[in-house]
Amino acid sequence: MIPRMVKDMLAAGQRAHEEGKLTAYTLIASAYDEIIRAMDIVPLWVENFAGICSAKRNAMPFLEKAESHYFSRSMCTYALCCLGFDALREESGGMPANAPWGGLPRPDMMLGTGTMICDPRVKWFQAARQYMPDVPIHMTNILWPAYQQNIDHREIQDYYIRFMVSELRDLVAFLEKRTSRKMDWDRLAGLVDLADRTWNLFWETHELRRAVPTPMGTGDAFNTMVPLVFMLGTQQALDFYAALNQELKNRINNRMASVPDEKYRLMWGGGLAPWFALSDFDYFAAKGASFPVEISYRLAEPLYNLNVPRTSDPIEHIVWRWFKYLTYWYDAARKRNGSYPEVERMIRYIDDYQIDGIVIHEAFSCRTWHPGLICQLNTLKKIYRDIPTLVLESDMVDIGSYNESETHQRIDAFIDMLENETSHKSGS
């Protein structure tokens, strides 16, 4: 179902102009999902497109094209892949011959975000503008207070909220100018409510994976996150999670496990997926290792846990929702000496999902999600317990960084370690 949905998303972008709609290059988790949908702008999710190229093992021509234009291969390969694609598309005047699923259409605008993470979000579209100098960019800051020990985030939340609200209002003004239409605030409020319900259902569905054996693993979760992060604010996204929720309940009731002979329960403790190598989850499964939970792409907490203040302003609500999500683990971190939010989240999942070991993936080209993972594991060991961990190294797009044989050897060794741990615990 997900591949069909992703193809449909791309197709929507490809036919947008025929339908009289404008398109925009958009970035994941940018707090503007409902806003762009309320303005009938068709999002072109560039990171998703790079992920598609990677999964289809078709990214290399685009990476090489970008590199030939003096973009360093050490940089974000999501950006490089799409920049190379943009260059080829603009040079040829049409879609490159090897464009996956019809390719990424030329946008009418590009919506960048300056957040606490991910430098490419700030510079990527400026770089793309070399190939599309007539396509305007709008930049929105989405910032939140870092976890600090001598400043409680609640002391300073007011000005963060004020700033982000003003940033999103500026975005609305930009979109109104581009579309020559005014925002329908009632419609936006409706989409925000839909998004809230989607967040709740997403989280509730994933909580079902606590079951032993787990009904769904991370390999599938990396696909089923698509509606949350790329279709938020649509009925289709909500319906998808309603269906998934029911499916998981059925699987639990009928003891249909993600890994039939589940021996080890692992957490994907961080790192973007190696999209070209999701089959490695099958390799883990063949050895009895399931993945009931992951940190990556679990981009929601239920609204009823977030204590979002009541407001009739949909923009304020969007901002509060994100702010509360991004600072959710701060209080837990303050309560445990030596801890910090990312580690608290790991601890909660280890306990709730009965985790035996952690796997992380260090993607060489991403300084957003990967620096700090080693430190998190070190801290976990210091303040919680010494839990077996495996570090995989490759990339999310550049398949040249991946060695299947070596990866499988590392997995084998890790499974041996888990087997030893299990034997010691059972006293055998």
Add this chain to the structure above:
Amino acid sequence: MTNSSTPSGSALVERYYSDYGSRARELKKQGRRFIGYLCAYVPLEIISAAGFIPFRVKGNVHEPISAADAQMETIVCPMVRSYFDQTLKGAWDFIEGLVLPHSCDSMCITHDIWRTSLNLPYFHLLNVPHTISDNSREFFVDCLRTFRTSMERYAGRTISNKAIEAEIEKYNALRKAVRHLYGLRRGDEPRISGSAIVRTLVAAMSLPVEEAVPMVESITIEGSKQGPAFERGTPRVMIVSSEQDDDGLASIVEECGGAVVSDFTCPGLREYGQDVEPHTDPLVGLAGRYLNLNCARTYRGETGKQSDDFEERFGIIGRLATDFRVRGVIIRVHRCCDPYGLEVPALRSYLANHGLAVLYIEDDYSIMDIGRLRTRIQAFIELISGSLETGVNIV
């Protein structure tokens, strides 16, 4: 009447550059207190108004990174990894706190690593927005208020506006002194080499501002009295980079026959080119100056036309190249640097359109890596030597 036992500016620079942090250790023994910081986005005036001496943490291009690798992933910018490596090894053991700005991923994302590994009594992450707008300025003023509160809590004292204004005056004096020093580089026969400038500015980073200003001023006086550092006609080169805390690259350029006469780096004209403007609220003045630093991590240029966008982003570099009569520009980017890396093609294009020869180099911060670029730098200098009348070359 000068004191013959007072070291010359050059002697101080050589001492404090080659043994970076030595003055801080002397002052620490005298009871002075130090707060370390990374990057030009940290408002030093707030730190010094709190009674501490700001100390710029730096790396060591001569020392392989070792201790850092156990804590910090190797995909982090090699310069930041080296900063961390040196700090972990105790090179800056006199600092009692650290301020990290949200300038780039390599600094911001690693803040938990710094904080938990070093376990310093004081630590602050200063948030910095990515745009320059009224919204952003207002927000950044609030961030500076929070930073001030954080420093007050640690220092156990109030930091008054008057105290901040007094520090602004001192740091503006340093900025002026540096710009005056750069004046020695404009003439047909520059009076000071680019490598000497780097050593001077790096040495200054490690000193209290009250000592940095006279040191820089004495370098200017010395330079104005000495003969030319380069012969007339030596190809004039500018280095554009993020941070450059070692004279390695400038030295190689000059050994290859070039004259490094200008830069847009930190420390350098990016950092010293602009003062804090007076304002009834000094935090507003600080926000205006620091937010406006022209670093690639900030999104600039929303005017619509790409030519205007380029002018907004790179115009300062173009103007400096004209002002210092530069023939060639070396763009130096460290590996794993997304902000500067994503700018390279646009910047190359802009500079080439302005009739400048361009050399783009990417390195991993270490002196060995810079050394292997000697051949390309040599070729570049020969190119711009030979092409004074023949037009533009891009390498």
